[in-house]
Amino acid sequence: MIEFDHVSFEYEKGKPVLTDLCLCIGQGESVGLIGANGAGKSTILKLILGLIRPTSGTVKVFGLETVKENLAGIRKRAGFVLQDPDDQMFMPTVLDDMLFAPLNYGMSREEAEAKADAVLKELGLEYLKERYNHRISGGEKRMAAIATILTMEPEMILMDEPSSSLDPYNRRKVINTIKKLPQTRLITSHDLDMILDTCSRVVLISGGRIAADGPAETILTDKALLEANRMELPLCLAGR
Amino acid sequence: MNKLETALRDISEMDRLAVKSSPVHGLSPLAKLLVTVAYIAVTVSFSKYQLSRLFIMIIYPLLMFSASGIKISTCLYKLRIVLPLVAFVGLFNPIFDRSPMLRIGGVAVSSGVISMITLMLKGVFCLMASFLLIATTPMDSICAALRKLHVPSMLVTLLLLTYRYIGVLTQEAAVMSDAYALRAPGQKGIHFSAWGSFTGQLLLRSMDRAEELYTSMQIRGYRGEFPYAKSSPFCGRDALFAAVCIGIFVLLRFVDVASLVGGLFVR
Numbered sequence: 001m002i003e004f005d006h007v008s009f010e011y012e013k014g015k016p017v018l019t020d021l022c023l024c025i026g027q028g029e030s031v032g033l034i035g036a037n038g039a040g041k042s043t044i045l046k047l048i049l050g051l052i053r054p055t056s057g058t059v060k061v062f063g064l065e066t067v068k069e070n071l072a073g074i075r076k077r078a079g080f081v082l083q084d085p086d087d088q089m090f091m092p093t094v095l096d097d098m099l100f101a102p103l104n105y106g107m108s109r110e111e112a113e114a115k116a117d118a119v120l121k122e123l124g125l126e127y128l129k130e131r132y133n134h135r136i137s138g139g140e141k142r143m144a145a146i147a148t149i150l151t152m153e154p155e156m157i158l159m160d161e162p163s164s165s166l167d168p169y170n171r172r173k174v175i176n177t178i179k180k181l182p183q184t185r186l187i188t189s190h191d192l193d194m195i196l197d198t199c200s201r202v203v204l205i206s207g208g209r210i211a212a213d214g215p216a217e218t219i220l221t222d223k224a225l226l227e228a229n230r231m232e233l234p235l236c237l238a239g240r
Numbered sequence: 241m242n243k244l245e246t247a248l249r250d251i252s253e254m255d256r257l258a259v260k261s262s263p264v265h266g267l268s269p270l271a272k273l274l275v276t277v278a279y280i281a282v283t284v285s286f287s288k289y290q291l292s293r294l295f296i297m298i299i300y301p302l303l304m305f306s307a308s309g310i311k312i313s314t315c316l317y318k319l320r321i322v323l324p325l326v327a328f329v330g331l332f333n334p335i336f337d338r339s340p341m342l343r344i345g346g347v348a349v350s351s352g353v354i355s356m357i358t359l360m361l362k363g364v365f366c367l368m369a370s371f372l373l374i375a376t377t378p379m380d381s382i383c384a385a386l387r388k389l390h391v392p393s394m395l396v397t398l399l400l401l402t403y404r405y406i407g408v409l410t411q412e413a414a415v416m417s418d419a420y421a422l423r424a425p426g427q428k429g430i431h432f433s434a435w436g437s438f439t440g441q442l443l444l445r446s447m448d449r450a451e452e453l454y455t456s457m458q459i460r461g462y463r464g465e466f467p468y469a470k471s472s473p474f475c476g477r478d479a480l481f482a483a484v485c486i487g488i489f490v491l492l493r494f495v496d497v498a499s500l501v502g503g504l505f506v507r
Contacts, residue, residue: 049459075459086408087452090401092380096467104461132255134407152460 001027001156001184002048007057009043017043018208020057025186027155032199032216033188036230039205041188042083045158048186049080062155076105079149079183083160085141089133094125094144097133101152112151119150123177139170146177156184163191192234196220204229250318251407257310257375264308264372269381270388271478275485276373280366282489288333288355289341292498294362300485301368308376315371326363330356379403381472397466405449412445 002025009018017040025031033041046052047059050066062077064070082088091097095116102112120126128136128144136144142162149157162178163171171194178185178198189195195202195216202219204212206229212219219225223233232238258265264272279300286294305312316323337352373382383400387393416438420430430438491497 046455051455051458072461076461078459080456080459082452082456084452087449088456090404090453090456092378092400092404096380099467100457100462101460103467104463109467134404135252135255148460 001025001029001062002186003058003060004044004047005058005060007047007054007059009040009047009052009055016055016208018047018054021208021210023203023210023213025184027184028182029201030185030199031187032195032202033186033205034190034192034195034202034231035205035211040208041205042160044205045080045160045186045188048158049078050074076152077155079152079154079157081145081149081157081159081162083164085138085145086133088145088148089141092132094128094131094133094136094147097144097148098151100148105152115153116147116151119147123147123150139166139173142166142170142174143177146174150181154183156186157181159185159187159189161189161191162187163189163194190231192220192226192231193236196234196236204231206230247410251410254318254374255378257314258378260309260376262308262376264304264376267376267481268472268474268478269377269385270474271482272373272377273382273385273389274482276369278486278489279369282493283362283365283369285493286358286362288358289351291354291358291361292502293492293496294358294365296492296498297365297489298361300489301365301372304372304376308372310372310375315368315375319367319371322367323364326367327360329363330359333359393465400466401453405446405453408449409442409446413442416441 002023004021004023007018007021008016010016021044023044033044035041043052047054047066048061050059050061050068050071053066059066061074064074066074089097091100095113098116098119099109099112102115103109107115116129117126120129123143123146125140125143125147128140128147131140133141133144146162159178162174166174171191175194175197178187185199187195187199199216202212202214202216203210204219204225211229212222212225220234221237226232279297283294283297286297302312305315333356334350334352337355338350339352340348341351341354342349377385380400383396386396386399417430420434420438421427424431
């Protein structure tokens with residue numbers, strides 16, 4: 001589903017963010033992308049969506065290379081939940097935001113509204129439907145941001161720090177929602193407890209390269225590996 | 241409370257007013273928009289000495305305030321920052337235009353004073369009409385109505401996004417201002433030496449946010465056209481409201497009702 005073939009990327013010449021990265025993610029996988037600040041996690045998400053182009057190498061998503069002519073097709077099938085829901089929710093109400101993508105992709109308003117209603121019901125968020133985006137709480141915004149992406153019916157969901165700035169109750173709510181999603185998932189986060197809870201595979205990025213790639217239980221319990229890459233054991237495994 | 245937070249509450253208050261229920265709230269946004277534009281056009285078209293004819297234009301905002309259940313005091317309170325600026329517009333007229341125009345009792349009133357009051361009233365009336373439109377119609381509905389009138393999509397989108405993000409940016413500015421105040425005890429406001437970096441930071445934050453926002457639009461299929469709110473139908477009642485209001489405005493513009501009424505009492 002996602003294929004990075006010897007991908008390198010640099011924002012500034014001579015300062016590579018990713019170096020010769022090779023990565024394959026198959027359909028239905030749930031992958032956690034972890035690493036220290038500046039490791040290149042968000043860059044990987046942007047490359048998948050074609051928001052930036054690799055300096056060298058190729059990125060293929062759904063078998064399509066991320067070149068201009070394929071981007072509309074890729075983005076229609078891949079949903080991206082941004083780190084800050086205020087960036088994602090730019091329409092006046094939650095419903096307007098949920099309708100934004102389906103209407104852009106040619107769905108009729110009636111169809112799109114029916115889809116939005118179904119998603120809201122599934123997530124237990126019916127009460128947010130007509131609410132103004134700037135008047136809902138942080139936790140509600142995060143859930144609504146996920147809802148806006150689900151209305152697109154994506155085959156794959158990318159999430160950038162979905163549990164950041166949430167209280168324990170809302171964090172748990174988001175985790176439970178993510179766990180129920182049937183789509184292929186790629187989640188970047190520093191919240192290793194959440195990654196352990198929601199992902200079966202973990203890719204550890206360090207200095208623009210893959211430092212480790214394997215089952216979540218193996219990587220997230222390897223204290224030496226995590227500490228060598230400026231990370232710590234998940235709190236649930238750290239003991240006191 | 242931080243002044244910026246107060247401003248934020250004011251914006252939220254407008255949203256609350258816009259979703260109230262009243263005969264005015266129930267009218268089509270397009271009808272209200274057309275009537276507001278017509279009202280402003282007619283109001284500003286009076287010459288600077290037509291004070292008595294202009295004064296009668298207050299009827300529209302008064303009736304609308306009464307029908308919508310919104311207090312005039314709320315409007316005046318919300319406009320408290322702009323009103324002094326409106327007053328400032330005509331402030332120099334009495335100095336430059338001193339020719340006597342009329343006498344009240346034994347006191348001569350100069351043309352400058354009349355034109356100053358006329359300018360101020362024009363400003364206040366137009367602000368009141370605009371306030372009424374925003375206080376009785378959600379912003380997304382106003383945008384949908386503007387698109388119906390074929391206002392360019394780019395402008396309407398900018399208006400919608402500005403309205404959406406004004407709150408977010410105000411919140412960011414409030415946080416920055418609090419952070420400043422905590423490290424500058426005893427200082428009132430932000431010292432002018434920090435204004436540059438303060439606004440610069442805010443601009444950079446806005447640019448970052450704009451970039452993220454555009455990313456969010458791009459990945460959800462944005463191709464230059466925004467899907468606006470479902471527009472409510474423009475029915476017979478709305479057409480009647482628009483026709484009657486615009487008709488009365490035109491009548492007031494071309495017929496000197498104030499003189500006619502005055503003529504009934506004074507020979």
